Amino acid sequence: SEDHPPRHLEGIEEPLDAANQSLSDALRASFRILKGIMMVLVLLYLFSNVRRVDSHEQALLLRLGRLSPTVYDAGVVWALPFPIDEIVPLPTKRSNDLPIDSHTFGRRPEEVGKPLAFIARGMEGLNPALDGALLTADAGLVHTRWKVTYKFDDVRSYASRVVGRDVEAAKQLIRCLVETVGIHVAAEHTAEEMIRTRVEDVQNEMRRRINDRLDELHSGVQVTRVEMFEPTPPIPIRGAFDGTQQAENAKQKRIQDAQQQRTRMLSESAGAAFPRVIHLLDQIDKGPNDPSVELVR
Numbered sequence: 001s002e003d004h005p006p007r008h009l010e011g012i013e014e015p016l017d018a019a020n021q022s023l024s025d026a027l028r029a030s031f032r033i034l035k036g037i038m039m040v041l042v043l044l045y046l047f048s049n050v051r052r053v054d055s056h057e058q059a060l061l062l063r064l065g066r067l068s069p070t071v072y073d074a075g076v077v078w079a080l081p082f083p084i085d086e087i088v089p090l091p092t093k094r095s096n097d098l099p100i101d102s103h104t105f106g107r108r109p110e111e112v113g114k115p116l117a118f119i120a121r122g123m124e125g126l127n128p129a130l131d132g133a134l135l136t137a138d139a140g141l142v143h144t145r146w147k148v149t150y151k152f153d154d155v156r157s158y159a160s161r162v163v164g165r166d167v168e169a170a171k172q173l174i175r176c177l178v179e180t181v182g183i184h185v186a187a188e189h190t191a192e193e194m195i196r197t198r199v200e201d202v203q204n205e206m207r208r209r210i211n212d213r214l215d216e217l218h219s220g221v222q223v224t225r226v227e228m229f230e231p232t233p234p235i236p237i238r239g240a241f242d243g244t245q246q247a248e249n250a251k252q253k254r255i256q257d258a259q260q261q262r263t264r265m266l267s268e269s270a271g272a273a274f275p276r277v278i279h280l281l282d283q284i285d286k287g288p289n290d291p292s293v294e295l296v297r
Contacts, residue, residue, distance in 0.1 A: 045081050046081060047078070048081050048082070049078070049079040049080060049081050049082055049085055049086075049087060050076065050077070050078050050079075051076070051077050051079070051087045051089065052075070052076050052077075053072055053073065053074050053075055053076075053077055053089055054074060054089075055074045055093070056091055056092075056093045056094045057074065057089045057090060057091055057092065057093065058071055058072065058073055058089070058090055058092040058093070058152075058155050059071070059072040059077055059087050059088060059089045059090070060072070060087070060088045060090070060155060060156070060159045061077070061079055061085060061086070061087060061088075062085065062086040062087075062088060062159075063080070063084065063085050064084060067156070067159055067160055069156075071155055071156065072087075088159060088166060090152050090155050090158070090166075090167065091152070091167065092151070092152040092153075092155055094151070095149050095150070095151050095224060096149070096150055096151065096167070097147055097148070097149050098147070098148045098149075098150065098171055098174055098175070099145065099146070099147050100145070100146040100147070100148060100174075100175055100178050100179075101132070101145050101146075102132045102146075102175070102178070102179045102182075103132045103133060103134050103142075103143065103144050103145070103146070103179070103182055104131075104132055104133075104143045104144060104145045104230070105126070105130075105131040105132070105133070105143045105234070105235065106127065106130030106131050116230045116232055121235045121236055124236070126141075126234065131143075133234070134182055134183065134186035134194070135183075135186060135187065136186050136187070136189060136190055136191045136193075136194055137186075137187055137188055137189055137190050138190040138191055138192075140190065140191030140233065141191070141233060141234050142186060142191050142194045142195060142231055142232070142233060143230075143231070143232050143233075143234065144194070144228050144229065144230065144231040144232070145228070145229040145230055146178055146182070146206075146226060146227065146228060146229070147225075147226075147227045147229060148174055148178060148210075148223055148225070148226050148227075149223070149224050149225040149226075149227075150170070150174055150221055150222065150223045150224065151221070151222055151224060152170070152220055152221055152222075153220060153221070153222045154220035155220060156220070157218050157219065157220030158170070158219060158220030158221060159220075161217060161218050161219055161220065162217075162219055162220075162221075170219075170221050173214075173217075173219065173221070174210070174221070174223065177210045177213050177214070178206070178210065178226075181206055181209045181210050181213070182206065184209070185202060185205050185206055185209065186202075189201075189202060191233060194228075194231055195231045195232065195233065199228055199231065202228065203225075203226045203227060203228055204226075206226040207223050207224075207225065207226040210223045210226070211223050263278075
């Protein structure tokens, strides 16, 4: 073994050098690829906060949580990467609709999508965890759904006053106001007024009071319309409520028919003196102390 060591070692050195060279080349190539990937990631991070603001939007910039004075209109906005900068877009140039179901009854799975007239229930009571309602001035209950149309009229006030600053924060604020204001408005109207006779007045009063609260908060949000959908008494007594209304309508019709018959009979009997006779009869109806009564006697 001592006669041939140099030759034996000489034969092993060449393949080791080739392996080392290949390994070195592979490592250099890997580092170059890794550097390229890192450069791409750095560029992507630097441009990660580029946002396009749509034509119906305006955007605000928060830098380290502080509101920037600039309001950005439609176009491309570039900002430093999050969490240094944050872009908050708001749909300021269009109206936004918000449905609110806090004051209506909970629908069962088989009732979803059905018109109100096709929903019938027994005399079971309301479940406070599922069913919402409003207490009216005549101690009645009314279920109703709302649709609120709102817009942002001052984005800087909104961003500086409202926690959250995004659209969801505005929705939550309006929903809370509708739930609170609705209780007070319903307490000043009867169930009949809420459901039939003064629906428009209720809607206008809701809008006015909600806007008053929003102005007090300097929220930068304005409600342009409030609509009530499907106002109804509790489902188990809806039939009785409708029957009362039908009876009232029948009463009013009979009164109108009687007045028309009275007018026709007086016109036929009094002739040209008909207007004077009607006037004197109206005076008599006011009571015996009216001076006009003596004229008829």
